[in-house]
Amino acid sequence: MFPNVDGFHWTFGHILFLSIFFAVLLTVGFTAATALARMMRNLRPKKVAEIRWHTEFEDLPASDRQCRHALTGAAPGRVCENGFECRHCADYPKFSGTAPEPQGRLYHRGHTWVERQPDGTFLVGLDELGEKLIGAGAQVELPAPGTRLASHDVAWRMGKPGNTVRLLAPVEGEVVETGSREKGWYLRVKPESPWPDLRHLLGGAAAAVWLDREMERVQALLAPAGMQPTLADGGVLVDDLPKAQPEADWHAIHGAMFLEP
Amino acid sequence: MADMVSTLNRPAVADREWIARAQDRCSTSRFLLWLTPWTLLLAAGLYAAYLCLRYGLHQTNMDNRFVFGLWIFLDLAIIALGAGAFFTGFLLYILRWKELKAVIATAVIVGFVCYSGAVLVLMVDVGQPVRAWFTFWHPNTHSMLTEVTFCISAYLVVLSIEYLPILLKNRKLRKVPSFLVFEFEMHKLMPVLAGVGAFLSFFHQGSLGGLFGVLRGQPFAFREGFGIWPTTFFLFILSAMAVGPVFVMLVTRLVEAVTSKRLVRPQVYQVLARTSGLLLTFYVLLKTIDTLVWLNSTSRQAGYRPWEYYAWEPFGTWILFAEIVLLGLLPALILLSPKWRARPGWMLAGALLACAGVVLNRFVLTIQTLALPTLPFEQFLTYMPNWQETATFLGVIAYGVIVYSLSYRYLSLFPQEKELAREGKEASHVS
Amino acid sequence: MNAETVERAPRRYGMVIDLDRCSGCGACMVACSAENNVPPAHPQATERTGITLLRVVQVKDAASRGVAFIPMMCQQCGDDTPCMTVCPQQAVEVDKLTGVVEQMPQRCLGCRYCMTACPFQARFFNWWDPEWPAGMETTLNPGAAPRMRGVVEKCDFCQSRMHAAEDKAAMEGSREFEYTPACVEACPTRAIVFGDLNDPESDVSRQARNSFRFLERLGTGPKVYYRSRRPWLRTLASRVGAPPKKENGNG
Numbered sequence: 001m002f003p004n005v006d007g008f009h010w011t012f013g014h015i016l017f018l019s020i021f022f023a024v025l026l027t028v029g030f031t032a033a034t035a036l037a038r039m040m041r042n043l044r045p046k047k048v049a050e051i052r053w054h055t056e057f058e059d060l061p062a063s064d065r066q067c068r069h070a071l072t073g074a075a076p077g078r079v080c081e082n083g084f085e086c087r088h089c090a091d092y093p094k095f096s097g098t099a100p101e102p103q104g105r106l107y108h109r110g111h112t113w114v115e116r117q118p119d120g121t122f123l124v125g126l127d128e129l130g131e132k133l134i135g136a137g138a139q140v141e142l143p144a145p146g147t148r149l150a151s152h153d154v155a156w157r158m159g160k161p162g163n164t165v166r167l168l169a170p171v172e173g174e175v176v177e178t179g180s181r182e183k184g185w186y187l188r189v190k191p192e193s194p195w196p197d198l199r200h201l202l203g204g205a206a207a208a209v210w211l212d213r214e215m216e217r218v219q220a221l222l223a224p225a226g227m228q229p230t231l232a233d234g235g236v237l238v239d240d241l242p243k244a245q246p247e248a249d250w251h252a253i254h255g256a257m258f259l260e261p
Numbered sequence: 262m263a264d265m266v267s268t269l270n271r272p273a274v275a276d277r278e279w280i281a282r283a284q285d286r287c288s289t290s291r292f293l294l295w296l297t298p299w300t301l302l303l304a305a306g307l308y309a310a311y312l313c314l315r316y317g318l319h320q321t322n323m324d325n326r327f328v329f330g331l332w333i334f335l336d337l338a339i340i341a342l343g344a345g346a347f348f349t350g351f352l353l354y355i356l357r358w359k360e361l362k363a364v365i366a367t368a369v370i371v372g373f374v375c376y377s378g379a380v381l382v383l384m385v386d387v388g389q390p391v392r393a394w395f396t397f398w399h400p401n402t403h404s405m406l407t408e409v410t411f412c413i414s415a416y417l418v419v420l421s422i423e424y425l426p427i428l429l430k431n432r433k434l435r436k437v438p439s440f441l442v443f444e445f446e447m448h449k450l451m452p453v454l455a456g457v458g459a460f461l462s463f464f465h466q467g468s469l470g471g472l473f474g475v476l477r478g479q480p481f482a483f484r485e486g487f488g489i490w491p492t493t494f495f496l497f498i499l500s501a502m503a504v505g506p507v508f509v510m511l512v513t514r515l516v517e518a519v520t521s522k523r524l525v526r527p528q529v530y531q532v533l534a535r536t537s538g539l540l541l542t543f544y545v546l547l548k549t550i551d552t553l554v555w556l557n558s559t560s561r562q563a564g565y566r567p568w569e570y571y572a573w574e575p576f577g578t579w580i581l582f583a584e585i586v587l588l589g590l591l592p593a594l595i596l597l598s599p600k601w602r603a604r605p606g607w608m609l610a611g612a613l614l615a616c617a618g619v620v621l622n623r624f625v626l627t628i629q630t631l632a633l634p635t636l637p638f639e640q641f642l643t644y645m646p647n648w649q650e651t652a653t654f655l656g657v658i659a660y661g662v663i664v665y666s667l668s669y670r671y672l673s674l675f676p677q678e679k680e681l682a683r684e685g686k687e688a689s690h691v692s
Numbered sequence: 693m694n695a696e697t698v699e700r701a702p703r704r705y706g707m708v709i710d711l712d713r714c715s716g717c718g719a720c721m722v723a724c725s726a727e728n729n730v731p732p733a734h735p736q737a738t739e740r741t742g743i744t745l746l747r748v749v750q751v752k753d754a755a756s757r758g759v760a761f762i763p764m765m766c767q768q769c770g771d772d773t774p775c776m777t778v779c780p781q782q783a784v785e786v787d788k789l790t791g792v793v794e795q796m797p798q799r800c801l802g803c804r805y806c807m808t809a810c811p812f813q814a815r816f817f818n819w820w821d822p823e824w825p826a827g828m829e830t831t832l833n834p835g836a837a838p839r840m841r842g843v844v845e846k847c848d849f850c851q852s853r854m855h856a857a858e859d860k861a862a863m864e865g866s867r868e869f870e871y872t873p874a875c876v877e878a879c880p881t882r883a884i885v886f887g888d889l890n891d892p893e894s895d896v897s898r899q900a901r902n903s904f905r906f907l908e909r910l911g912t913g914p915k916v917y918y919r920s921r922r923p924w925l926r927t928l929a930s931r932v933g934a935p936p937k938k939e940n941g942n943g
Contacts, residue, residue, distance in 0.1 A: 011402070013402035013403065014400065014402050016402075017400065017402040017407075017408075017411075018400070021411050021415065024415055024457055024460065024461065025415060025418075027453065027457055028415070028418060028419055028422065028454070028457055031422075031450050031453045031454060031457075032422055032447075034446075034450060035443060035446040035447040035449075035450055036443065038442075038446040039439060039442045039443040039446050042442045042445075042446070043438060043439060043442060047442075048438045048441065048442060051441060051442055051445045052435075052441055054445070055430075055435075055441065055444070055445055059673070059676065061679050061680040061683065062680070063680065063683070162274040220683075220686060220687060221686075249271070249285070251271075251277060251282050252282050252283055252284075252285065254282065255281070255282025255283050256282070256283060256679075260282055261281050261282060261283065261432060261435075261673070317818075317819060317820055317821060317841045317842060318802075318817070318819055318842065319734070319736065319737075319741065319819035319820050324738070324740035324741045324819075325740055325741060325742075325807065325813070325815070325816050325817055326740060326813065327740075328804035328807040328808055328817060329804065329808060386803075387801050387802045387803045387804075387842075388800070388801065388802020388803075388804070388817065388818070388841065388842025388843055388844075389800065389801055389802045389840075389842045389843060392799075392800075392801045392802075393801065395781040395783075395799060395801055396780045396781045396801065398781070399781045399782045399783075399799065400780070400781065400782075401777075401779055401780055401781060401782045403777045403778075404777065404778050404779060404780045404805075405778070406778060406779075406780040406803065406805050407780040407781075410780055472805070473808075475777070475778065476774065476778070476808060476809050477772070477774055477809075477811075477910050477911060477912060478774045478808075478809050478810055478811030478812075478907075478910060478912065479808065479809075479811065480910070562909065563909050563910050563911075564907075564909040564910075564930065564931045565931070630808070631808065635811045635812075635813075635907065636764075636811065636812060636813060636906065636907065637751075637906075637928045637929065637931050638749055638751045638762065638928070639813060642740070
C-alpha cells in the first residue's frame with residue numbers, strides 16, 4: 001500500500017485503481033453517514049411520529065388509501081399519495097370547492113374519531129366498529145395527561161394479552177384528561193391552535209361511505225374462505241366479535257382495520 | 262376445539278410479535294421443523310470447512326492441475342445468478358421501473374446470500390485465508406483477481422447496507438425510533454447505493470469473466486479483447502445481467518410454491534422475463550461471434566485447432582451446442598416471445614434453461630479449461646469433488662435458505678402480498 | 693535491493709536442455725528437491741498433488757518408436773509472465789537483474805490463480821504441512837526457506853545458490869560471480885547448460901541459437917530452451933499436429 005514498504009511501488013495503475021476504489025468506499029461511507037446524521041437530526045418525537053405514519057402509509061395497499069373524494073364519488077378510484085393530508089395534495093384546490101367542511105364527529109381511517117367541544121378541547125374516541133373489533137373487557141393503556149400527541153401518532157393501546165392494538169391519534173395536541181369505554185371517549189385533547197387542521201379526517205357523506213365499506217371489509221375478513229359474507233342482508237354485528245368468532249385470525253384483522261403493520 | 266386448531270396453526274404469541282400482522286405465516290413448530298434439515302446441512306458444511314481449514318486443502322479432491330474445483334465453479338455461478346440484486350436495483354432506483362418494487366427485497370437478499378456465501382467459500386478455498394488482506398496491501402493492479410477482490414468486498418458492504426433497511430422494517434425493530442428513522446432516511450438514499458452497486462457489479466462480474474479470458478497459458482479460455490479487457494469480460498457482464506432478473510423470478514416462484522401463496526403480480530414476472538429475454542438474445546449473439554472468432558483465429562494463432570478441444574469425452578461438441586443453442590437461444594426466444602412467456606409453464610422453463618445456460622458457461626470456463634491439456638505431453642484429466650467440497654457448498658446453500666426463510670418470515674419482502682391475499686379472499690367469496 | 697547490486701549489468705538467466713542427452717535418470721529431480729528443501733511426499737500424496745519443482749516426463753513417438761525424456765520446470769517466461777500478471781498481491785515478481793521469475797511464499801495467499809495461468813504445469817501447491825522424518829531436518833539446506841502449507845511454489849533457478857555465490861563474491865570484495873543450479877550440477881550427461889542469455893559468448897546463448905521452446909506460440913517468452921535432432925520432438929514441442937494419445941503420465 002505504501003511505497004518502499006516491502007518492495008511496493010506505485011504505478012499509474014495503482015493510483016487510478018486505488019483512487020476509484022477509495023472513491024467508491026467514500027461514497028458508500030458518506031451515504032451511510034448522511035443517513036445516520038439525518039436520523040440524529042430527526043429523532044424528535046413529532047418528527048418520528050410523522051415518519052412512522054409516512055412509512056406505514058406507504059405500505060398500505062391501494063384499497064386502504066382511497067381518496068376522500070373517491071369515497072364520495074367525486075373522483076372514482078383515486079388513491080391518496082399524501083398520507084391522507086389534503087393540505088399536501090396538489091389537487092386540493094380542485095376539490096375544495098366541491099364539498100363543504102364536515103361538521104360533527106370526524107373519523108380517522110384507523111377507526112378513531114374526534115369531536116370538537118364548546119370549550120375548545122377535542123374528545124377522542126374509538127368508533128363503534130372499532131369497539132366491536134376489539135371486544136369487551138380489553139385492557140386499555142392510556143397516555144398520562146400532559147402527553148403531547150401528533151396527528152397519526154400512537155394515541156393509546158388496547159387489547160387482550162397477546163394481541164394489543166395501537167390506535168392512531170386523529171388530532172394533534174396535549175392530552176388533558178383520560179376517559180374510558182364507559183364514558184364513550186378515551187382522551188380529551190387540547191390542540192395548540194383552537195382550529196387545528198383536520199383535513200385528514202373523514203366526516204359527513206365520506207365518513208358514511210367509508211364506514212359502510214369498512215363494515216364490508218370486516219365481513220370479508222371474517223368469512224372463512226369460500227363462504228358468503230355472513231351479514232350480506234345488512235344485519236347488525238355482535239358487540240364482541242373476537243368472542244363470537246375466536247377462530248378468525250384477529251391478529252391480521254386488527255392489523256388491517258387499525259392500519260397497524 | 263376450533264380455537265385450538267386455529268391457534269395450533271398460527272405462530273406462538275412470542276414469535277408472532279415479530280411477524281407483521283398482515284402476513285400469514287406458518288406455526289412456530291412447523292417453521293422450526295422446516296429449518297431443522299437446513300441447520301443440519303449447515304452444520305455438516307461447517308464441519309467440512311473446519312476440516313479444510315484445520316488440516317489443509319488436501320481434504321479436497323483438488324490437485325495441482327485442478328487447482329480450482331467445485332467451489333470456484335459454483336462461486337462464479339452463484340455470483341452470476343446473484344446479479345439480480347444490482348440489476349433490479351439499477352432498474353428500479355436509477356431507471357425508475359416502479360413495478361420492480363415488488364421484488365426488490367428478494368433481489369437484495371438473494372444477492373446478499375449469493376455474495377456472502379461465495380466469499381465464505383473463498384475463505385475456505387484459499388490456502389492461507391488470514392492473508393486475504395494482503396491483496397489490499399500489495400495490490401497487483403494488472404490482475405483481474407485484484408479487481409474481483411476489491412469490488413466484491415466493497416459490493417458486499419453495499420449489499421449489507423441495502424439489506425439493513427429491509428431488516429429494520431421488521432415489526433418489532435421498527436418500534437425503535439432510531440431504527441425507524443434510519444430506515445426512512447436510508448431508503449431515500451437508495452439510488453446512490455444502487456448506482457454504486459451497479460458500478461461495482463459491472464466491474465467484478467466482468468473481471469470474473471476476465472479471470473479466465475486473460476489466461477494466455479490456457480488457449481481454451483484465452484480471448485482477445487478491447488484494451489485490457491478480454492471478450493469474456495463483457496460476456497460475463499451481459500450474461501449475469503440476463504439471468505439476474507429471471508433468477509429473482511425463479512426464487513420468488515419457488516417461495517410461492519413452498520408457501521402456497523401469491524406474492525407478486527404476474528405483470529412483474531412479465532417485466533423480469535422480458536428484460537432477461539432481451540439481454541439473453543443479445544448475449545447469445547455476441548457469444549456466438551466470440552466463439553467463432555476464438556475457434557478460427559485466437560486459438561489457431563496459439564497453435565490449437567478447434568477439434569482438439571472437443572476430442573475429449575465427456576466434453577464433446579455437444580457442450581458447445583448445449584451452451585449456445587439449447588440453453589441460450591432457446592430460452593432467449595421463449596422469454597422474448599410475449600405469447601410464450603405469457604404461459605407460466607413456458608416462462609418457468611425459459612427461466613430455468615437460461616439460468617442453466619449461464620451455469621454451464623461458468624462450468625465450461627472453469628472445469629473444462631482445467632481438464633484440457635495445454636502441454637503436448639499432458640493428459641486430459643477429470644476430477645470429482647469429494648464430500649468435504651460438496652458438504653461445504655451445500656452448507657452455503659443451507660445458509661442461504663436459512664437467511665431467506667428467516668427474512669421471509671420476519672420481514673416484509675413482498676409489498677403486494679397483502680393486496681393479493683385480500684383479492685384471493687374476495688375471489689373465493691365470489692366463486 | 694541495495695544500491696550496490698543495481699550497478700551490475702542485468703543478466704538474463706536461461707537454460708538449454710539437450711533432450712538427446714537426457715537419459716531420464718532423475719538425478720536432477722533428486723538434487724532439486726534436496727536443494728530446495730522440498731519435504732518428502734505425504735503418504736497420501738499422488739502424482740497430482742506432490743511437489744516436483746523439476747519433473748522428468750517420458751514421451752514416446754509411435755511412428756519412429758522413439759522415446760525421450762523431457763525435464764520440465766518453470767520456464768521463466770519473460771514476456772508478460774502469465775503467473776506474475778495474474779497474482780493479485782504481487783507475490784510473483786520478475787527480478788530485473790536476473791530475469792528470474794521469483795515466487796514469494798511469505799506473501800502468497802494460496803489462491804492458486806497463478807497455477808491456472810501457467811501453461812507448463814510448473815507451479816505446485818502445498819496441499820500438506822511440510823514434514824520431515826525425525827532427524828532429517830538437520831540435513832535441510834539453510835539457504836532455502838521451507839514453504840508452509842497453503843502456498844504455491846516453483847523452480848526459481850536455485851536462487852539459494854545464487855545468493856550464496858553473490859555473498860561469497862562480496863566477502864571477497866567482488867561483484868562478479870557465477871553459479872550453477874542444482875539440477876545442472878547433478879546431471880551426469882551434462883544435458884543441461886545454464887547461464888546468462890544476455891552474454892552472446894556464453895554457452896547457453898550459443899546453444900540456444902539452434903533450439904526450440906515449448907508452447908512458443910503462446911507468446912510467453914520462456915527462457916528454457918530445448919535441443920534435439922529428432923524431428924518428432926520438435927514437432928511435439930511446437931504443437932503443430934494432433935496431440936499424442938494418452939500414453940504416459942507425469943514424471
